[in-house]
Amino acid sequence: xxxxxxxxxxxxxxxxxxxxxxxxxxxxxxxxxxxxxxxxxxxxxxxxxxxxxxxxxxxxxxxxxxxxxxxxxxxxxxxxxxxxxxxxxxxxxxxxxxxxxxxxxxxxxxxxxxxxxxxxxxxxxxxxxxxxxxxxxxxxxxxxxxxxxx
Ligand SMILES: Cc1cc2nc3c(=O)[nH]c(=O)nc-3n(C[C@H](O)[C@H](O)[C@H](O)COP(=O)(O)O)c2cc1C
Numbered sequence: 355x356x357x358x359x360x361x362x363x364x365x366x367x368x369x370x371x372x373x374x375x376x377x378x379x380x381x382x383x384x385x386x387x388x389x390x391x392x393x394x395x396x397x398x399x400x401x402x403x404x405x406x407x408x409x410x411x412x413x414x415x416x417x418x419x420x421x422x423x424x425x426x427x428x429x430x431x432x433x434x435x436x437x438x439x440x441x442x443x444x445x446x447x448x449x450x451x452x453x454x455x456x457x458x459x460x461x462x463x464x465x466x467x468x469x470x471x472x473x474x475x476x477x478x479x480x481x482x483x484x485x486x487x488x489x490x491x492x493x494x495x496x497x498x499x500x501x502x503x504x
Pocket of ligand 1: 393405412430431433457
């Protein structure tokens with residue numbers, strides 16, 4: 355099947371705390387609902403990826419058909435559960451990095467691990483594969499540590 359496979363990544367500021375009035379159980383509930391809905395939709399639509407959440411920020415990497423991803427990103431951009439969504443990278447790929455995961459939640463410490471804190475800098479969207487590959491590798495490392503699967 356010919357698929358125009360692309361990968362995009364963005365960082366955003368979570369609004370879950372204020373939307374949930376700082377109540378941790380509500381935040382957890384909203385987060386679980388977000389991840390569950392995303393997983394269901396993503397697996398139906400051939401999208402794979404990971405979503406990092408550290409209480410303040412989301413970092414998400416999505417892989418899938420280019421036009422589907424572009425439409426999804428437009429929805430994500432206007433989702434009130436976060437703001438200041440900043441595209442980090444968008445580029446074509448031959449293979450998926452997250453092929454086992456329709457949307458896996460990565461819990462990360464706050465502040466972001468030093469290895470990911472470079473994402474907070476005012477980085478322009480880039481097609482630089484080194485930068486993107488680095489981010490993908492770090493997310494995968496955190497996922498594997500978290501899940502103890504390789
Ligand atoms: C941080 C964050 C990550 C999201 N990730 C996904 C995702 O991976 N897949 C998805 O379908 N929706 C995701 N969403 C939800 C979309 O913004 C949007 O609400 C949803 O796709 C709307 O689906 P609908 O058009 O079927 O109602 C995410 C939202 C947020 C705030």
